[in-house]
Amino acid sequence: MFYSIWLLEVIFVNNGVVIFDNPYFMIGSLFLVGICGGGCYVNVMYCIISHPRLAFYERELAVNICTIFDDICIIFASITALLMSNVIFPNKH
Numbered sequence: 001m002f003y004s005i006w007l008l009e010v011i012f013v014n015n016g017v018v019i020f021d022n023p024y025f026m027i028g029s030l031f032l033v034g035i036c037g038g039g040c041y042v043n044v045m046y047c048i049i050s051h052p053r054l055a056f057y058e059r060e061l062a063v064n065i066c067t068i069f070d071d072i073c074i075i076f077a078s079i080t081a082l083l084m085s086n087v088i089f090p091n092k093h
Contacts, residue, residue: 011036041070 011032048054048062 045063045066048066049059051059054062
């Protein structure tokens with residue numbers, strides 16, 4: 001268990017600030033973003049499930065709420081990406 005979840009977030013934000021011109025560095029950057037995001041997700045779920053003061057129904061509710069908000073964020077990110085690619089950055093032929 002990695003208790004310092006904030007450390008993964010600092011690496012994640014630092015990775016977003018740095019802009020790479022070389023595509024190989026960009027691939028490594030995207031890999032690091034995936035590792036940080038997955039690590040944060042798994043650690044938060046583990047913290048919820050293994051919390052000693054939560055009853056079983058509270059753990060179940062917390063996991064369901066996290067999953068719902070995770071899906072909402074994925075939908076929001078998809079809509080934002082579609083709007084950016086079609087409205088803000090359209091292909092000019």
